[in-house]
Structure formats: structure tokens, C-alpha cells
Amino acid sequence: MLIRRADEMEGTKVAMDGAKDVTMRLLMGRADGAPNFAVRCFTVDPGGHSPRHSHNYEHEAFILEGQARVEHDGVFHDVRAGDALLVEPNKIHQFVNSGDVPMSFLCIVPLKFDCGEGKYEAVPGS
Amino acid sequence: MLIRRADEMEGTKVAMDGAKDVTMRLLMGRADGAPNFAVRCFTVDPGGHSPRHSHNYEHEAFILEGQARVEHDGVFHDVRAGDALLVEPNKIHQFVNSGDVPMSFLCIVPLKFDCGEGKYEAVPGS
Numbered sequence: 001m002l003i004r005r006a007d008e009m010e011g012t013k014v015a016m017d018g019a020k021d022v023t024m025r026l027l028m029g030r031a032d033g034a035p036n037f038a039v040r041c042f043t044v045d046p047g048g049h050s051p052r053h054s055h056n057y058e059h060e061a062f063i064l065e066g067q068a069r070v071e072h073d074g075v076f077h078d079v080r081a082g083d084a085l086l087v088e089p090n091k092i093h094q095f096v097n098s099g100d101v102p103m104s105f106l107c108i109v110p111l112k113f114d115c116g117e118g119k120y121e122a123v124p125g126s
Numbered sequence: 127m128l129i130r131r132a133d134e135m136e137g138t139k140v141a142m143d144g145a146k147d148v149t150m151r152l153l154m155g156r157a158d159g160a161p162n163f164a165v166r167c168f169t170v171d172p173g174g175h176s177p178r179h180s181h182n183y184e185h186e187a188f189i190l191e192g193q194a195r196v197e198h199d200g201v202f203h204d205v206r207a208g209d210a211l212l213v214e215p216n217k218i219h220q221f222v223n224s225g226d227v228p229m230s231f232l233c234i235v236p237l238k239f240d241c242g243e244g245k246y247e248a249v250p251g252s
Contacts, residue, residue: 037234
């Protein structure tokens with residue numbers, strides 16, 4: 001059984017356009033033999049944010065610490081540790097740290113997404 | 127965007143054979159429009175445990191509070207808040223609260239599993 005802790009893993013700075021001060025730790029994904037979905041832990045420093053974007057797969061997220069203002073297709077939600085969120089496919093979304101301490105959240109994604117014509121591609125970061 | 131908090135949800139006592147003092151809260155699943163996987167929050171009271179069983183789909187779990195002794199096919203692991211676990215398909219597993227306070231964990235499952243001959247059934251609790 002694979003056991004991982006975010007606080008014992010080296011993080012990877014998220015280099016995507018529009019990301020600011022975000023670190024990712026892949027707790028479990030395809031390389032670990034996860035069959036269907038990947039669990040990532042993101043930490044957003046104060047003043048930082050994830051990219052504002054959309055894609056045709058969902059996020060199921062869980063706020064572990066801190067607080068965030070989350071956009072979901074033009075609607076803004078204030079969330080905090082203990083909140084679970086469903087970001088639906090194809091909705092524009094962004095996580096902005098709205099506090100003065102790091103904001104960490106689990107972000108779960110499927111391993112693959114439909115890229116048209118019945119073809120499937122790997123979800124980035126899975 | 128769906129937002130749910132376990133501490134604001136009514137729990138359901140897990141009635142499966144072999145479960146003792148376990149409460150489930152379905153944070154998001156098929157009824158919420160989750161496309162591929164469900165996030166459940168389980169709380170195991172001190173002295174309690176999940177059923178010892180196996181099935182042909184995985185669990186990806188994250189310990190939120192407390193501590194547990196987890197069996198995975200005859201091997202026992204002590205885990206605590208912050209640990210992420212991959213319980214592989216078809217492995218016998220059981221979560222036993224090994225502390226004196228409630229132990230809570232997220233348990234993520236796919237929405238469906240292969241029941242043979244290419245047929246798919248709904249994962250219980252998804």
C-alpha cells in the first residue's frame with residue numbers, strides 16, 4: 001500500500017501561464033498505479049493563485065488549510081479548510097489565496113480526458 | 127459549484143457487516159453530477175473499524191484527523207492525519223481507529239466497477 005505525506009515530499013512549482021506562487025505535490029497518480037484518478041496537493045502562498053482556465057474534466061477539491069476565493073464561471077465563492085468543492089468540466093475556475101497564510105487543498109482529477117473523436121489524452125499533472 | 131462540509135452534513139451509520147461505529151458523509155457523488163469519482167468522508171469512533179473486505183475497485187484515501195491501523199492484504203500500517211493512501215483493487219483492507227479520539231478520512235472511489243463480461247455496476251456509496 002502506497003502511503004505519502006505532502007509535508008515529506010519535494011514540491012514542484014507550477015509553471016503554467018497564470019499560476020502565481022503555487023506548488024504541487026502528486027500524492028498518487030498514474031505512475032503509482034492509481035487506476036482511475038490522481039490526488040494532488042497544491043499549496044498557494046499568500047498573494048498567489050492558480051491559473052484562470054477551463055478544461056473538459058472535473059476537479060473534486062478539498063481545502064486542507066487556509067482560505068480561498070474561488071471563481072466558477074464568473075461566480076465567486078469564499079471557501080475555507082474543511083470545504084469540499086466540485087468544479088464541473090468546462091467551467092472557468094481559479095483558486096486565489098484570500099488569507100495571509102498558505103492555502104493548501106487536495107485536487108482530484110481523472111487520469112484521462114476526452115480530446116475529441118473518442119480519443120483520450122492524459123490529464124496534465126495526473 | 128457544489129460546496130459541502132462534512133461538519134454541516136447529517137451522517138449515515140455504515141450498516142455493512144463488519145463495520146463498527148463508522149459514519150459516512152457523501153461529500154460529492156453521482157447524485158451531484160460528479161462525472162467519474164465520488165468523495166466520501168468517514169468517521170470512525172474510538173474502538174471502531176471499517177469492514178475487513180476487498181473489491182475490484184480502488185480507494186484513494188486521506189487521513190484528516192486521528193490515527194488508524196490499516197490492513198492491506200495482511201500487512202499492517204500505522205497512519206495519521208496528513209497521510210494519503212492507495213488501497214489497490216482486490217486487496218483485503220480494513221481501517222481500525224487506533225487512537226482515543228475520532229478518526230476521519232476522505233475515501234475516494236470510482237463511480238463504477240467492472241462486474242465481469244464488460245458490464246459495469248455502481249460502486250456502493252458513490
